[in-house]
Each structure stands twice: as structure tokens, then as C-alpha cells.
Amino acid sequence: MTVTSTGDLSQHFLTLRRTMQVKQRLDTLGQELASGRVSDVALHLGGEAARLAHIEHRSELIGGHISANRETSEYLAQMQVSLGNLEHRRGELAGQILSLPINITDVQREDIATAAVVTFEAMVGDLNFRVADRALFAGAATEGQALADAEDMLASLSAAVAGVTTSDQLKDAVDAWFNDPAGGFETMGYLGDTGDYVERPLGDGTKAKIAVRADDAEYRQLLAAVATAAVLDGGVPGLNAGEANDAVKEAGARLLSAAQPLSLSRGSLGRTESMVEAATTRQGAEQTSLGILRNDMISTDPFEVATELKEVQNQLEMNYMLTARLSGLSMAEYMR
Structure with a gap:
């Protein structure tokens, strides 16, 4: 019977690669937990990415109108003065x-x-x-x-x-x-x-x-x-x-x-x-609604992220423990 095994060096690189993957996931989850937003918007939304782009474009457009309206309001206010x-x-x-x-x-x-x-x-x-x-x-x-x-x-x-x-x-x-x-x-x-x-x-x-x-x-x-x-x-x-x-x-x-x-x-x-003023108020309300919708699309569930973060931490600790044990093995220990 033929037995296929992984050499020590290959095993070392596989363990290192796995550890790096776990650490990257840990960093990503930490960032998402801190910001409250997903790190990879395109992956998270899938086919909804175009909708998000439309919402952001509309929000920016409304912001420009609101800014112009405020300038007009200041203009009119000074005329009243x-x-x-x-x-x-x-x-x-x-x-x-x-x-x-x-x-x-x-x-x-x-x-x-x-x-x-x-x-x-x-x-x-x-x-x-x-x-x-x-x-x-x-x-x-x-x-x-x-x-x-x-x-x-x-x-x-x-x-x-x-x-x-x-x-x-x-x-x-x-x-x-x-x-x-x-x-x-x-x-x-x-x-x-x-x-x-x-x-x-x-x-x-x-x-x-x-x-x-x-x-x-x-x-x-x-x-x-x-x-x-x-x-x-x-x-x-x-x-x-x-x-x-x-x-x-x-x-x-x-x-x-x-x-x-x-x-x-x-x-x-x-x-x-x-x-x-009425037009500015209406547009401000629409911009707020768009902001809420945008946040709903790209925000994360803090509880879910925290739970996964804890699981990844445990996984990383397990990797470090296994690496330490494997590095401590020797022929003398094996022959005992």
C-alpha cells in the first residue's frame, strides 16, 4: 500500500498560509465590526451593486441641489434685509x-x-x-x-x-x-x-x-x-x-x-x-431616506460579525497551538 505524505517544509508552508488566511479574515471582521459596513461591497450585494450606485448618484445630485438652494435662500434673505x-x-x-x-x-x-x-x-x-x-x-x-x-x-x-x-x-x-x-x-x-x-x-x-x-x-x-x-x-x-x-x-x-x-x-x-425652503426640506428628506437605504444595503449585523470574529479568533489560536506542537516533534519523541 502506497502512503502519500506531506514533507516537513511543505507542511510548514501550508500551515503558514492557513494562518495568514485566518489572520486576514480576522482583520476584515475587525474592520467590519468597527465601521459597521461590509468590507467587500460588490461581493456582499452581488447583482444589487448597480442599485447602490444609482442611490449614491441620486444622493450626490440632491446634495448639489440642496447646496444651491441654500445659496439661493441666503441670497433672498439678504434681499429681505x-x-x-x-x-x-x-x-x-x-x-x-x-x-x-x-x-x-x-x-x-x-x-x-x-x-x-x-x-x-x-x-x-x-x-x-x-x-x-x-x-x-x-x-x-x-x-x-x-x-x-x-x-x-x-x-x-x-x-x-x-x-x-x-x-x-x-x-x-x-x-x-x-x-x-x-x-x-x-x-x-x-x-x-x-x-x-x-x-x-x-x-x-x-x-x-x-x-x-x-x-x-x-x-x-x-x-x-x-x-x-x-x-x-x-x-x-x-x-x-x-x-x-x-x-x-x-x-x-x-x-x-x-x-x-x-x-x-x-x-x-x-x-x-x-x-x-420647502423644496430644500423635501430634498433633505429624500436624501435622508436614500442614506438609510444605502446603509441598510452595505451595513453589517454587529452580533453576527462579533460571533464570527470570536470563532475566527478561536481558529487562529488553534492554528498557533497546532503549529507549536508540530514544531516540537522529534524522532526521539516519536520512538518513545
């Missing part, structure tokens, strides 16, 4: 004018005119505000300013009212500057885009229209109301004190009438904010 500043300045100047007595003195008129200039400059600054170096109220033309410098616009307005002799003429001249297609506001005041309002996709098939621009009627109306008093700073040739006082009162009345359109504009912007 600017509009809030406009409302505050409008109310403050209107209050100053309404607190004047019936017979306005020259000093009081001059003070109001100076305050109107400051308010006009501040409002232009509000409408020229930028976020991440992008203009908020210039429509699609975000690289430049929405409005020309307040000083330049007031200089143009002063030239436009230079020949007036009554408060009505002054009012008409200011209105023409702001509203006439060939007026100063159209030709040099507004520097932004005049096309369609900017629309931003929200990633769920909807788009948020940012329907607020510095050339909108409500902002022209507001700026015109302030300018009606601001052009009186330094005096208007041909306009006597009584007519100038009437112009101040007209400015106060126009500031009051500008409140509602400004409020409606802020409300419209608020609805756009809510739309963006």
Missing part, C-alpha cells in the same frame, strides 16, 4: 416730514432736504448691496451695480428740476426722470439687466422666480418720493419758499403711499423664500 432697511428709512423720513408744523421754516426745510439726501444715498446703497460679489437687485447682471452712484443721480435730478417754478412742476420733473423711457433713471440711473426676472431651478422640477429688481415700479416710486425732498438741498432756482414747502409736504405724502407697494414686494419675496 435690504428691503427691510428701505422700509425703515422710508418710515423714518416720512415721520420727520409729518412732524413738521403747517408753516415750515427755511431751517426746517433745509434740514429735511439734507436728511432726504442722506436717506436717498442710503437707499441706493441698500439696492446696490452685494452678496458674494453679486448684485442683489440688478437682475441677471449680477457683476455690476444695480444703480448708479447716488451723487450722480442727484446731480442729474437737480439739472432736471432746474427750470421749475412750482411744486407741481417739480413733482412732474422728478416723475419724468424716474418713469419716462428717455428719463435719467432709464438712461443712467439703473445699470442692471432689464430682461426677464431671474429664475433658479430648485432641483425638484420647480423654479424660484426672483421677481424683485431695482427698476421695479415700487422702488422708483420710493426713490422718487425721497428725491422730491432731496433736490431741495441747496435750493432750486425759481422755486420760492412756499412752493418749496409744498414740495416737502408732497414728498411726505408720497413716502406714505410708497409703503404698501414696498410691503407687497417684500411679501412676494417672502413667498419665494418659502418655496425654496
Whole structure:
């Protein structure tokens, strides 16, 4: 009878190989237990690997939409801050004018005119505000300013009212500057885009229209109301004190009438904010669901992994014990 045996060197290599395999499995199980995820995703999923890839792609896509929506939300929030500043300045100047007595003195008129200039400059600054170096109220033309410098616009307005002799003429001249297609506001005041309002996709098939621009009627109306008093700073040739006082009162009345359109504009912007927030919330929920599904696909059962880990540890200890015994064998021991 022929007996086939394994030589000592071959036996040594077989034992070493087996020990290495057990140690590698032990390392793999330790990693899975620590991370809670399988080490070989493709082997674990088999034919489900394509589904996992789709889930991960969709999650990354949603993440991009959420990031863009948050940027849009910040953009809209800052616009609300600017509009809030406009409302505050409008109310403050209107209050100053309404607190004047019936017979306005020259000093009081001059003070109001100076305050109107400051308010006009501040409002232009509000409408020229930028976020991440992008203009908020210039429509699609975000690289430049929405409005020309307040000083330049007031200089143009002063030239436009230079020949007036009554408060009505002054009012008409200011209105023409702001509203006439060939007026100063159209030709040099507004520097932004005049096309369609900017629309931003929200990633769920909807788009948020940012329907607020510095050339909108409500902002022209507001700026015109302030300018009606601001052009009186330094005096208007041909306009006597009584007519100038009437112009101040007209400015106060126009500031009051500008409140509602400004409020409606802020409300419209608020609805756009809510739309963006709702889309972001929906996408966040979907991304969370996808994350849970992904984890379910590639996660491990801690109890099962711990049980197998213990079995492999025992197996490794057994290998070491057998190796030690085999290495201690000798001919003398065998002959005993």
C-alpha cells in the first residue's frame, strides 16, 4: 500500500498560509465590526451593486441641489434685509416730514432736504448691496451695480428740476426722470439687466422666480418720493419758499403711499423664500431616506460579525497551538 505524505517544509508552508488566511479574515471582521459596513461591497450585494450606485448618484445630485438652494435662500434673505432697511428709512423720513408744523421754516426745510439726501444715498446703497460679489437687485447682471452712484443721480435730478417754478412742476420733473423711457433713471440711473426676472431651478422640477429688481415700479416710486425732498438741498432756482414747502409736504405724502407697494414686494419675496425652503426640506428628506437605504444595503449585523470574529479568533489560536506542537516533534519523541 502506497502512503502519500506531506514533507516537513511543505507542511510548514501550508500551515503558514492557513494562518495568514485566518489572520486576514480576522482583520476584515475587525474592520467590519468597527465601521459597521461590509468590507467587500460588490461581493456582499452581488447583482444589487448597480442599485447602490444609482442611490449614491441620486444622493450626490440632491446634495448639489440642496447646496444651491441654500445659496439661493441666503441670497433672498439678504434681499429681505435690504428691503427691510428701505422700509425703515422710508418710515423714518416720512415721520420727520409729518412732524413738521403747517408753516415750515427755511431751517426746517433745509434740514429735511439734507436728511432726504442722506436717506436717498442710503437707499441706493441698500439696492446696490452685494452678496458674494453679486448684485442683489440688478437682475441677471449680477457683476455690476444695480444703480448708479447716488451723487450722480442727484446731480442729474437737480439739472432736471432746474427750470421749475412750482411744486407741481417739480413733482412732474422728478416723475419724468424716474418713469419716462428717455428719463435719467432709464438712461443712467439703473445699470442692471432689464430682461426677464431671474429664475433658479430648485432641483425638484420647480423654479424660484426672483421677481424683485431695482427698476421695479415700487422702488422708483420710493426713490422718487425721497428725491422730491432731496433736490431741495441747496435750493432750486425759481422755486420760492412756499412752493418749496409744498414740495416737502408732497414728498411726505408720497413716502406714505410708497409703503404698501414696498410691503407687497417684500411679501412676494417672502413667498419665494418659502418655496425654496420647502423644496430644500423635501430634498433633505429624500436624501435622508436614500442614506438609510444605502446603509441598510452595505451595513453589517454587529452580533453576527462579533460571533464570527470570536470563532475566527478561536481558529487562529488553534492554528498557533497546532503549529507549536508540530514544531516540537522529534524522532526521539516519536520512538518513545
